[in-house]
Amino acid sequence: MAFMPVKFNLQKRVKLAQGLWMIYWLSVIVGILLFGLGIFFKIELRKRSEMMDNNESHLVPNLLILVGSLACGLNAFGGKVCHDSLDPIKFAKWKPMLKPFLLLCCGFNALLLLTALLCFLMQFAVYLTLAEGLKNSIKFYKDTDTPGRCFMKRTLDMTQIEFRCCGNNNFRDWFEVQWISNRYLDMSNDLVKDRVLSNVEGKYLMDSVPFSCCNPGSPRPCIQHHLTNNSAHYDYDHRIEELNIWTRGCREALFYYFSSIMNSIGVLIIGTIILESVDMAGLKYLTTALDTMEDPENPECESDGWLLEKGVKETMGELFAKMKTLGKTNQVVEGEDAPEG
Amino acid sequence: MALMLVKFDLKKRVKLAQTVWFMYWFAVMAGVLVFSMGLFFKIELRKRSELMDNNESHFLPNLLIFMGLVACGINAFGGKVCYDSLDPSKFVKWKPMLKGFLFCCMGFNALLLLTALLCFIMRIPLQFTLAEGLKSGMRYYKDTDTPGRCYMKRTLDLMQIEFRCCGNENYRDWFEIQWVSNRYLDFSAKEVKDRIGSNVDGQYLMDGVPFSCCNPSSPRPCIQHQMTNNSAYYSYDHYTEELNVWKRGCRYAMLSYYGGMMNTIGVLVVLVTMLEVAVTIGLQYIDSSLSTLVNPEDPESESEGWILEKTVKETFTDIMDKMKSMGKGTKVEEGGQAAVATVS
Numbered sequence: 001m002a003f004m005p006v007k008f009n010l011q012k013r014v015k016l017a018q019g020l021w022m023i024y025w026l027s028v029i030v031g032i033l034l035f036g037l038g039i040f041f042k043i044e045l046r047k048r049s050e051m052m053d054n055n056e057s058h059l060v061p062n063l064l065i066l067v068g069s070l071a072c073g074l075n076a077f078g079g080k081v082c083h084d085s086l087d088p089i090k091f092a093k094w095k096p097m098l099k100p101f102l103l104l105c106c107g108f109n110a111l112l113l114l115t116a117l118l119c120f121l122m123q124f125a126v127y128l129t130l131a132e133g134l135k136n137s138i139k140f141y142k143d144t145d146t147p148g149r150c151f152m153k154r155t156l157d158m159t160q161i162e163f164r165c166c167g168n169n170n171f172r173d174w175f176e177v178q179w180i181s182n183r184y185l186d187m188s189n190d191l192v193k194d195r196v197l198s199n200v201e202g203k204y205l206m207d208s209v210p211f212s213c214c215n216p217g218s219p220r221p222c223i224q225h226h227l228t229n230n231s232a233h234y235d236y237d238h239r240i241e242e243l244n245i246w247t248r249g250c251r252e253a254l255f256y257y258f259s260s261i262m263n264s265i266g267v268l269i270i271g272t273i274i275l276e277s278v279d280m281a282g283l284k285y286l287t288t289a290l291d292t293m294e295d296p297e298n299p300e301c302e303s304d305g306w307l308l309e310k311g312v313k314e315t316m317g318e319l320f321a322k323m324k325t326l327g328k329t330n331q332v333v334e335g336e337d338a339p340e341g
Numbered sequence: 342m343a344l345m346l347v348k349f350d351l352k353k354r355v356k357l358a359q360t361v362w363f364m365y366w367f368a369v370m371a372g373v374l375v376f377s378m379g380l381f382f383k384i385e386l387r388k389r390s391e392l393m394d395n396n397e398s399h400f401l402p403n404l405l406i407f408m409g410l411v412a413c414g415i416n417a418f419g420g421k422v423c424y425d426s427l428d429p430s431k432f433v434k435w436k437p438m439l440k441g442f443l444f445c446c447m448g449f450n451a452l453l454l455l456t457a458l459l460c461f462i463m464r465i466p467l468q469f470t471l472a473e474g475l476k477s478g479m480r481y482y483k484d485t486d487t488p489g490r491c492y493m494k495r496t497l498d499l500m501q502i503e504f505r506c507c508g509n510e511n512y513r514d515w516f517e518i519q520w521v522s523n524r525y526l527d528f529s530a531k532e533v534k535d536r537i538g539s540n541v542d543g544q545y546l547m548d549g550v551p552f553s554c555c556n557p558s559s560p561r562p563c564i565q566h567q568m569t570n571n572s573a574y575y576s577y578d579h580y581t582e583e584l585n586v587w588k589r590g591c592r593y594a595m596l597s598y599y600g601g602m603m604n605t606i607g608v609l610v611v612l613v614t615m616l617e618v619a620v621t622i623g624l625q626y627i628d629s630s631l632s633t634l635v636n637p638e639d640p641e642s643e644s645e646g647w648i649l650e651k652t653v654k655e656t657f658t659d660i661m662d663k664m665k666s667m668g669k670g671t672k673v674e675e676g677g678q679a680a681v682a683t684v685s
Contacts, residue, residue, distance in 0.1 A: 153559075157557035179562070183576070184562070184576060212555075216553060221521050234526065
């Protein structure tokens with residue numbers, strides 16, 4: 001009892017071949033899209049690798065690039081086979097390759113599933129990398145004269161402006177770090193000396209934030225210094241002031257950005273898996289329909305098509321039996337060797 | 342003596358028709374490109390219309406949109422005619438329209454060239470609109486509680502950040518206006534009263550700029566207030582400090598942005614004009630080669646194709662004669678009527 005058998009006549013076979021050819025070309029376009037998304041994701045990670053301590057994992061974008069190219073190749077081949085399937089002479093040369101091709105497609109689907117899973121799971125790794133990286137970025141903000149770190153200030157300022165965020169968890173992270181280089185502090189000044197001595201590590205800490213934390217939507221000019229001192233500014237209460245600086249932390253902002261990219265890619269991959277499965281089913285039907293023609297010389301005869309030659313249970317049973325015989329053959333060979341030796 | 346005469350046999354005619362059909366489809370895509378460029382330019386003008394006093398001229402993008410649509414239509418029709426030209430029965434129904442269509446194409450090409458010229462010239466009125474608009478924009482920066490102007494601060498801040506510029510001509514423009522709203526000034530403080538009293542208009546002026554003028558590439562945290570006072574900051578000299586705030590004025594930044602856009606669009610329109618002229622000439626060749634078949638029944642016969650039936654001079658004199666005869670025709674009519682009137 002074949003699994004999901006369908007009767008085919010010439011018209012149905014031709015329609016199946018044409019429809020399948022179109023679906024295969026759609027799959028090639030989807031493969032190109034996956035490849036492009038992989039490259040885009042890789043570029044985005046590279047752009048912000050300074051915020052992630054330069055040790056972010058490029059596994060997901062590399063895998064996407066590989067999967068996209070494989071999809072293009074496999075689907076283009078499948079489309080060629082479909083195109084030739086209506087001509088018996090051309091189809092004869094593809095026939096022997098079809099069984100391994102279908103097995104390869106199965107393996108490819110498994111790889112796609114793994115990639116989709118990774119897209120959803122690697123977000124945790126990105127979150128942890130961002131937390132570490134941003135903490136270091138804020139620490140190195142003032143080192144504009146240290147080679148290798150001199151662009152950290154610019155990168156962090158541009159990130160805070162672009163993502164509308166301030167600090168790691170929130171703006172108070174800037175209160176705990178010295179973000180003004182010692183080159184611009186007058187160490188002979190009493191005020192500076194007081195501040196530097198007021199903490200254990202001898203850092204110049206203040207309740208201020210850099211200008212890139214300012215919110216342009218605020219109705220009043222930006223208050224960046226003496227943020228917690230209500231009397232330093234006219235008509236200012238730091239507890240109820242909402243629009244002055246960005247209240248969101250950059251870790252949250254960056255994570256939201258990357259996780260939305262990864263989620264969209266994951267959903268697209270699941271769609272690709274469904275499309276590939278449809279391709280495989282169609283190709284299986286086409287090959288079985290062309291194999292079981294009652295009269296190979298007459299193209300107009302009827303034929304049957306199916307997904308599996310026997311039922312699902314029987315096919316699984318056969319597979320297990322095959323694997324057992326493989327194991328048993330090894331044992332028999334050993335047994336023969338032993339008496340001889 | 343025809344202008345640029347070429348002999349055609351069947352093969353050459355078929356090749357010509359196929360090539361011109363192909364080129365017509367390119368021209369349709371070029372028309373779509375012109376349409377989308379007009380749309381893009383219109384959207385960019387709308388986005389920043391607050392900074393241009395809301396009276397920027399939308400003439401050029403509207404013209405581009407119109408020309409793009411007309412180009413699509415004309416080229417699609419031309420492509421259809423080329424496609425049918427290989428089949429004599431189908432071509433017969435298009436033949437009478439062709440002369441008029443070719444005249445239309447020539448007029449359209451002239452209009453395209455004019456559009457390209459406008460793209461390069463309209464920079465000048467844009468300069469004036471920007472200068473006016475930015476000056477008002479900066480004046481209304483502090484009016485965040487006035488309905489209709491409450492978003493000017495945000496727009497101006499975002500623009501200065503995005504275009505990396507400060508003020509109208511340069512950052513000193515901010516020194517000449519009050520950009521802090523009175524709501525946030527403590528009028529009982531002596532310092533505030535001094536500043537307001539120090540100028541005729543009673544404005545709170547200071548040598549400070551908004552935060553959006555700050556340059557992130559500066560190695561030191563941004564200095565926005567008391568910019569001309571060297572002693573207010575350690576190791577600071579405002580004459581030599583280069584990277585602190587953006588040095589460029591926003592008028593130049595926006596003008597170079599829009600100017601670059603208009604130049605690119607102008608160059609593309611010139612290229613599209615050249616393509617249109619090429620397809621018009623191709624269609625004229627097809628038309629003339631199909632009209633001069635030696636043996637109309639035999640498709641394989643030879644024929645000739647040209648751009649103009651006579652030389653340029655003769656065609657020109659022909660046109661002048663036609664216009665004169667049209668003028669004379671009306672004169673003769675009037676004379677005839679007068680004679681009839683006198684007779685009767």
